[in-house]
Amino acid sequence: MAGNQAGSIHLISTTNAAAPGGHYAQAVAHQGVLYVSGQLPIRADGVHSVDQPFEVQVAIALDNLVAILNAAGRSTRDLLKVTVYVAGIEHWPAFDRIYARYLGEHRPARAVVPVPALHHGYLIEIEAMALATG
Template structure:
């Protein structure tokens, strides 16, 4: 039997720039769309260093988790796209700072380019917090 899809939206993260939801919940799993480092107010950070862009993308992710009643410890899978593998060490340090001891499954995928010239995009899956 199909369950209801719950759409998640918060003004504390960048609004979708296309025909998609910030996140949706289905059968206890939260699916977070790819988060570029666009600030919650819609301003772009494409001219900022990688470290700043990574922090903004992760802050968007955490704001969406919060809006869905979840937190970083509910993350089960994170996929990160970086424009250039040279950014991997910096991302790993920043990611560890945001997630602390929690270590969800993760993939860091180097890509030749991202939309608008950004250097990072983060998407994730999270569990239902009530099952923690």
């Protein structure tokens, strides 16, 4: 935990999601908002899944997102905004189906951004903002 002049910043960390691969936190809570860092489809135990089909990669990235939300005492119902980076817009329909299964009736704001490539050759990365307090 670190403090600043505008209020406390709380770092969120869980072993139930992939550990950060660089100098960043899995998530940061500040002034009622939870900011979740981009989640690649790396399993919580650190095993890479770059060789797995797109649908499997989506499920792993979403599992990481859910685990981080849970570590902050939140759920997918608390999501405010989700940004999804997809290597190949042709994957959008498959992503949307899987995402809808995870979120059910909840529909946060969302952007799906086609990109030419992602780190390690992954096909998807997901970042989000959620309510940090109820």
